[in-house]
Amino acid sequence: MLAKTFAGILLGLPLSMAVVSLAIWLWPHSSESVVIPMLMLFFPLWIGVMAATFLFRRGAHAWMWLAAANLAAFAALFLAKHTLPGL
Incomplete structure (x- = not known):
C-alpha cells in the first residue's frame, strides 16, 4: 500500500507535468x-494518477507502469519539441 502511494506521488507528478x-x-x-x-x-490529473495506482495489485507493478508511462510521455514531449513548431 505504501509503495503504491509513493509511486503515485513521486512518479505521478512528472507524468502529469509531461502530459500537460x-x-x-x-x-x-x-x-x-x-x-x-x-x-x-x-x-486533477495528478490526483487521478495517484488514485489509479491503487488499482495495481502490487506496488512494484505501479512503479513499473508509471516509470514506463513517464518514459513514454517525456519521449513524446521531446519528439514534439524537436520536430513540431510550437511556442
Missing part, C-alpha cells in the same frame, strides 16, 4: 490562451 506540457505544446492555435486552463487541469 505535451497538451500545451500540441495545441493547434495560440498556446498562450490555454496555458492557465491546462495548468488548472494539472492538479
